[in-house]
Amino acid sequence: MQMRVPLARRASAVTRTIAATALLAALAAHGQAQSPVAEGKTALDPAALGALDKMGAYLRSIKAFQVKAVTTTEDVLDDGQKVQYSGVTDLMTTRTPDRLRADVSSDRQERMYLYDGKEFTLFAKRLGYYATAAAPPTLGELTDRLAERYDIQVPLVDLFKWGPSNSAGITGAMDLGPSEVAGVTCQHYAFRQEGLDWQIWIQKGDYPLPRRLVATTTTDEARPQFTAYYDWNLAPSFNDSAFTFVPPPDAEKIVFAADNAPAGAAR
Amino acid sequence: MSSLRSSLPVALAVLLAGGTAFAGTRGTARTSVNRGGGKANHNANVNRNTNVNRNVNVNQNVNVNRHVDVDVHHHGGYYGGGCCYNSYHPVATAAAVTATAMVTAAVIGSIVNTVPSGCSSVVINGIGYQQCGSTWYQPQFSGTQTTYIVVNAPR
Numbered sequence: 142m143q144m145r146v147p148l149a150r151r152a153s154a155v156t157r158t159i160a161a162t163a164l165l166a167a168l169a170a171h172g173q174a175q176s177p178v179a180e181g182k183t184a185l186d187p188a189a190l191g192a193l194d195k196m197g198a199y200l201r202s203i204k205a206f207q208v209k210a211v212t213t214t215e216d217v218l219d220d221g222q223k224v225q226y227s228g229v230t231d232l233m234t235t236r237t238p239d240r241l242r243a244d245v246s247s248d249r250q251e252r253m254y255l256y257d258g259k260e261f262t263l264f265a266k267r268l269g270y271y272a273t274a275a276a277p278p279t280l281g282e283l284t285d286r287l288a289e290r291y292d293i294q295v296p297l298v299d300l301f302k303w304g305p306s307n308s309a310g311i312t313g314a315m316d317l318g319p320s321e322v323a324g325v326t327c328q329h330y331a332f333r334q335e336g337l338d339w340q341i342w343i344q345k346g347d348y349p350l351p352r353r354l355v356a357t358t359t360t361d362e363a364r365p366q367f368t369a370y371y372d373w374n375l376a377p378s379f380n381d382s383a384f385t386f387v388p389p390p391d392a393e394k395i396v397f398a399a400d401n402a403p404a405g406a407a408r
Numbered sequence: 409m410s411s412l413r414s415s416l417p418v419a420l421a422v423l424l425a426g427g428t429a430f431a432g433t434r435g436t437a438r439t440s441v442n443r444g445g446g447k448a449n450h451n452a453n454v455n456r457n458t459n460v461n462r463n464v465n466v467n468q469n470v471n472v473n474r475h476v477d478v479d480v481h482h483h484g485g486y487y488g489g490g491c492c493y494n495s496y497h498p499v500a501t502a503a504a505v506t507a508t509a510m511v512t513a514a515v516i517g518s519i520v521n522t523v524p525s526g527c528s529s530v531v532i533n534g535i536g537y538q539q540c541g542s543t544w545y546q547p548q549f550s551g552t553q554t555t556y557i558v559v560n561a562p563r
Contacts, residue, residue: 217435252552263549270536272549292551294440302442332441339441358438365437393529393536398550401557 189314197303205235207377215365240384262386
């Protein structure tokens with residue numbers, strides 16, 4: 142992929158020759174990557190990276206969507222034993238103006254995330270607690286702010302992070318061929334990056350949506366996995382009130398620890 | 409968090425504030441491929457376990473104390489060794505948390521996962537508190553987890 146830029150820009154015949162050679166090498170690598178067993182060495186298949194970028198660009202072009210994800214997450218206990226928790230995330234979002242609503246229900250937590258373009262609210266339904274914070278105007282900024290200041294990951298955050306270019310940090314990319322996910326014909330890809338091996342199933346055709354994700358954490362020898370199946374609705378019906386939090390009568394407002402006064406100072 | 413050095417109970421507080429995981433959990437699967445996912449430092453928090461559990465010797469729960477010793481051996485290396493200690497159950501952890509909550513009840517700024525039984529819910533200036541006798545806890549979101557920080561009486 143990177144070869145094209147110097148090829149187009151530089152005039153010297155020598156450079157062209159070098160670039161052409163590199164291009165041939167890249168094409169050869171591409172050929173190998175399609176049979177992953179070939180060398181046992183990690184390869185970067187440009188077609189796999191291209192498919193990821195195409196999916197990312199498509200995701201960014203969607204104005205509104207609702208996605209229901211069935212997820213599993215593994216924890217590693219101190220002795221290396223793995224345990225798996227399951228959950229369901231129902232997320233609805235729209236762009237310009239940016240809004241988000243997500244209901245996350247897992248074995249361990251039930252949380253609602255609401256973002257109306259001005260404020261972010263986290264609501265713990267079973268406990269009846271909610272907290273609200275001022276929020277930036279775009280989803281991109283929101284995901285960063287929540288992660289950095291509040292240690293909160295927007296549910297299914299990858300769906301907001303993938304874009305037209307995703308190759309930074311990727312050290313391995315393979316195309317594993319066609320695969321059916323919940324009745325939808327997909328192409329199955331596998332990627333490697335520092336600390337994480339992951340696989341994605343991207344819908345074939347005009348709507349290159351992620352349909353399944355498997356992410357394997359490689360920094361722990363137990364290699365805990367996160368998995369998600371995504372069910373898409375690209376024409377959700379909603380009105381603006383869907384993104385505004387109206388606390389139930391018995392709910393109590395609490396604080397985000399990050400916004401709380403220094404320890405010991407009561408308010 | 410800045411009062412970490414001041415006391416061991418606070419170390420427990422930091423531990424509890426950090427994770428979605430049980431105290432006997434050394435790690436969890438990353439749930440996002442992209443950066444900006446947060447949750448990056450849980451393992452560090454889990455590791456502070458070591459200090460914490462030594463302190464739990466105060467309480468009478470034999471099971472809890474056994475786990476304590478286990479963790480002390482693991483100084484600094486939560487990925488290391490990783491051998492053979494198979495009884496760090498969430499149940500025991502819960503016992504440790506609850507017990508510590510009572511022991512450290514008066515330490516302003518300490519944080520626990522759960523409040524003792526018999527507390528009452530009080531709203532002051534629109535913010536929820538838990539009053540447990542003379543001790544006041546303020547519920548808060550640490551990440552997406554709820555924790556309770558001991559505060560001075562708000563009224």
